[in-house]
Amino acid sequence: MSEQKRKPLKRSTRGQTALVVKTLGKRIAAGEIKPGETLPVEQELARSLNVGRNSLREAIKILSAKGMISSAPRSGTKVRSPEDWNMLDPDLLEWHADPNIASPQFMLSLTEMRRMLEPEASRLAARRATREDVAKILAAYERMEQFKEGEVDVQADIDFHTSILTATHNPFLANFRHCVVTFLNAHFRYASTDVMATASNLALHRKIAWAIAAGKEDEAFDATAELLEINREKIETELASLQPDQSS
């Protein structure tokens, strides 16, 4: 028995912290652990999650950095109020977009943000895009075009809007791309694909790309506003059909 390996456990030695972050983060985002509630004490929580105390603590620190929880000696670790959460953090966006968690309100709020930012972003892109920026936008559009009606390349759509945001050369707008990515991925899961893959949808994207490439600021703005307006209407009817009763 001297050669006994004695560790048949799968016990991955890597990614423990990230796993705990995701587990707790999703539970909190889902409201499973409510604001104001106190988490179990370190030792107990670490044991129940099958990780060492260090891994748990590092996960706790990460969630604290995202504004979801706060710790203090003697008081324990508590879930903070949702208005303190950094909702624009990529992880929080992803967790909230989870099919089991995402609310219509979440999607509508994202849509509102897009309608405020993206038309103006297209205008700025038309003003400031470099040759490389324009090339990326056009390349993304061409990938969208190569798909037939009824099909849809979400990644191409994402790249299209992301490259426009990047072309504004405004770091905050560029960061907003996470919202767009989250929204489009979630929308793709919900919506019937024909919503995104219509000929008119493609035509509008082309109009935007050309306007930016030609430096026509107003046209870029208007076309983007039109695209998002159409999008908004579809979202609202889709969400309304998902839960027809809205009156309380």
Next chain:
Amino acid sequence: MSEQKRKPLKRSTRGQTALVVKTLGKRIAAGEIKPGETLPVEQELARSLNVGRNSLREAIKILSAKGMISSAPRSGTKVRSPEDWNMLDPDLLEWHADPNIASPQFMLSLTEMRRMLEPEASRLAARRATREDVAKILAAYERMEQFKEGEVDVQADIDFHTSILTATHNPFLANFRHCVVTFLNAHFRYASTDVMATASNLALHRKIAWAIAAGKEDEAFDATAELLEINREKIETELASLQPDQSS
């Protein structure tokens, strides 16, 4: 001396991690440690910062959560490209607004965001504000009004704009308050106070508050747009005077 306590070191037992986060975060934000560069190995870095390895690791995890660095065994911990940083994180905003770090470009980008979001936010506030929301907005305005010409209550100004963003009942817009807070604080440090404490500035704020309270969406939008437009012009002239040569 036999009773020497042998711990004359200040060695605070609290806040080590937060201190390391701030130290490294600011260094990275300032470009002192450049993207792609590798940090010293854990042991060495912990020693040079006078903290234990755990505290350092927790700080590293927090900075990773903000997108500033990434770690891997054998490769070390590297500073990521700025486009990966979560610029909307409150800490990153604060670090970048540091007088020794903040660039005119940073302030202009923030101004751009404000001009895109806040007029529309005022419109939404006019549409959705509850009685409590309106009360907070009016209270903040009254505090601004109580100051005489030439003086300025930055906190009241911050509360004014924050309460409007909250009144939109859009969690992403509400989160944008960190940008406004950062901007106003930084602006207050830079600008001569008379820029913010003019009678016309106050009058515009009152117009906004009343429009929201009365539910007049278009008026709220227009007044906010006007306020920010005036702001933008002042910012641009201020920044231009700070560094008159822009040609390369």
Next chain:
DNA sequence: AGATTATCAATTATCCTACTATTAAGCAAA
């Protein structure tokens, strides 16, 4: 009795040591 102060105990914060798994880099063989 009511208020103030002192004590206690629960909990996180920090530090330390040991061990593991990963992987870049160096080296040898084909």
Next chain:
DNA sequence: TTTGCTTAATAGTAGGATAATTGATAATCT
């Protein structure tokens, strides 16, 4: 030059010990 193996450097994980903070409780004083 390419391929494959070995090695060593590094972050990841674990668990224990101690310190400091602070909410709760008991004790004391007015």
